[in-house]
Amino acid sequence: MNFLIVIGGPTAAGKTSLAINLAHQFDAEIISADSRQFYREMTIGTAKPSQQELDSVTHHFIDSLSIHETYDISQFEHDTMKLLEQKFKEHSTMIMVGGSGLYHEAVIHGLDDLPPKSDTIRAALQLQLNEAGLTSLQEELKKRDPDTAQRIDLNNPLRVVRALEICRITEQPYSSFLGKKKNKRQFTPLLIAVAPERTSLYERINQRVDQMIAEGLVNEARSLLSFRQLHALHTVGYSELFDHFDDKYSLEEAIEKIKQHTRNYAKRQMTWFRNQSNYTIFHPENIAGITDWIRSKITSLKRT
Secondary structure, three states: OOEEEEEEOOOOOOHHHHHHHHHHHOOOOEEEOOHHHHEOOOOHHHOOOOHHHHHHOOEEOOOOEOOOOOOOHHHHHHHHHHHHHHHOOOOOEEEEEOOOHHHHHHHHHOOOOOOOOOHHHHHHHHHHHHHHOHHHHHHHHHHHOHHHHHHOOOOOHHHHHHHHHHHHHHOOOHHHHOOOOOOOOOOEEEEEEEOOOHHHHHHHHHHHHHHHHHHOHHHHHHHOHHHOOOHHHOOOOOHHHHHHHOOOOOHHHHHHHHHHHHHHHHHHHHHHHHOOOOOEEEOOOOHHHHHHHHHHHHHHHHHO
16 A cells, blocks of 8 residues: 655745655655746745755655746646656655645646636736736636635736636636546545644744845846746745846845745645645644654554
8 A cells, every 4th residue: 555645734834844754754755746846947935955855865846847848737747646656666655745735636636627728818817917917816816716816826927827717717716626536546645734833934934034035045036037927937035036126126125025925825825724624734843743643544544
């Protein structure tokens, strides 16, 4: 019997260190389900594991793409399933870690049959984005599909546009198409979400942003400025600094906006994972409790 330990939770909650700890205990390798960490040009702003952490355990899908390549959730599902098929010949347990419930669901259950893309609606949404700004799309998504608005990064135009495209094509919420298709998998998922107290989490986020700035995030963003139109760069940490380079904000204001937007995203992530009955929630520092829960689950499932 094969097991996939899935670790979710908000950004800066301690998912990376937990995944590495569990990988050592269960002789597992780690699959990153953080779509921002796929891109090798984006290192500081995506809070990738350190080189020491990467060297300690085999990681997959980190630095696997260039920002100039297109990649979506269906490709991630395909690549992950292919990888798991291979790795389960060597390991009985694998670990997937990331803060996006959509990426988790794609691997655990498979993707639903979504309607095809509409060039006309996509163009209309892009025009609205260019003329009215991302806020107008965010507000529309919140009205049409509150569940999706809670779980995705609302500062990522690509994800907002795709969700709204489905809403407009079908006149139904994008979320209504998810979770219906249950593909047979060769593994049993064990779903964990880590959630520090909110005050502690927000302190972690603020400290992480300060650390990113100290490590050179401003220079990293400046080196990517000429590629700002690429979807991969429409994300927190880079968008705010691009606006700073345009003299919309001072550097201090941009840093505060990065912290604010990251906290907002973390709050939505926490809300979504807490609302999922199939995830067991732990404090990230409760390593012993998490380990005991996993071992108990594996033992119980092997007996059935």
